[in-house]
Amino acid sequence: MAINKAMRAALKTIAYLNLNVDIKKSYKVERHFENLGARLRPLPTEYSVWDHVVSSGDYEIPVRVFLPKKGKPRRLLLFFHGGGWVLGSIESYTEMCSRLAGASSSIVVSVDYRLAPEYRFPTAPEDCYAVARELFLGNGLLHVDPSNITIIGDSAGGNLAAAVSLMARDRGEFLPPRQILLYPATAADHSENSPFESIRTNGYDYLLTSKRVEDMLELYKGSGADSVNPYFAPLEAADLSRQPRTLIITAEYCPLRDEGEFYGKRLETAGNQVELYRMKDAFHGYMMLPPHFVHVKKTYELINNFLDN
Incomplete structure (x- = not known):
């Protein structure tokens, strides 16, 4: 289903508002209304x-x-939510996670990791790693065979899933067998200097703007050195070997599209099994739409095929 004129206008309006709203000042208000709507x-x-x-x-x-x-x-799907490391919660993702559980015949465990700027990097990936460790080592949360656990995240959550996989390999305590990254953020630079063309072509008129990503990264960053830390930006990893079998789904009109796809290609070059799919006519965050939308249906189909194979 192509983006029609009405939807394109709506996306452009939201993107315009995002360009003119300073997330560094508005994040508390945005969180409040996001969680209020979820609780209702x-x-x-x-x-x-x-x-x-x-x-x-x-x-x-x-x-x-x-x-x-x-x-x-x-x-079991271990889910890390999106929201630019600043927004999002288990409350605001309850609908999406419940639908994901039903569509994939899975237990879904959603993690309410601590948010920036109150808790800057590396708090979020460390929280996510702690829950993954609990599950994979069988320390009491749910006694599930580790071979049946997949980590999954969307947007910033995709970034965290990739980070947890790298942390797990480096620390040697466990290694997820599979990861699913939905339109993930994998790079540190989303300015005009970015090497990824989608930052420029999709960074102004399609809901999520490049400026908003940059501002959220600034809120998330603990220090200047974080920009080259692979747990902050997985594309900074010099070594991407021994990573889980990976499904990456990007969205055609998402500013993060090219960096997500490049991460998949680098994983493949490093010897990992990777399935990469670009969702045609989709925009960032489309998985929050109702399940009858064609892009959401297709994503569930791709996820199930990946898990079943």
């Missing part, structure tokens, strides 16, 4: 939904578990 929506009745915490040092990381009531789940 009832929890899905076709799923068992329960909250848990994973201890990491002196902090307890909230997680939300989604279990389809019908059928027997065949696997």
Whole structure:
């Protein structure tokens, strides 16, 4: 389904507003309304939904578990939400995670990692790693065969999934067998100097702007040295060997499109198994749309084929 004139105008309007809203000043207000809207929506009745915490040092990381009531789940998806490391929560992603659980016949575990700028890098990837470690080493959250666990994330969550896979390889405690990265952020530079053309062609008129990505990265960054840290920007990794079997889905009109695809090509060059798919006529964040949208349906199909194979 192509983007029609009405949708294109709406996307351009939202992008214009994003260009003129300073996320560095507005993030608390945006969080408030995002979570308020999520809490006003009832929890899905076709799923068992329960909250848990994973201890990491002196902090307890909230997680939300989604279990389809019908059928027997065949696997577990460990989900890291998007929101530019500044927005997003298990509340605002409850609908998407519940639909994902049903569409993939999976248990979904959604991680409420700490957000920037209150908690800058590397807090978010360390929180995500702590939950992954709990699951893969079987330390009490859910006793699931590690071979049936896949890590998945969208946008900033895709960045965190890639970071966790690199951290797992480097620390040697476990290694996820599969990762799914949905329109992930993998680079540190989203300015006009970026080597990726989609930053310029898609960075102004399609919902997410390049400027907003840059501003969120500034809020997320702990120091100047983070820009070359592969756990901050996975494309900075000199070595991408021994990574999970990977599915990367990008969106045609997303500013992050080219860096996501380049990350997939680099993974493949390093000897990993990679499936790469560009969603035609799609824009950043499309998985938050209702499940009847063609792009959402196609994504579930791609995810299931990837998991089944």
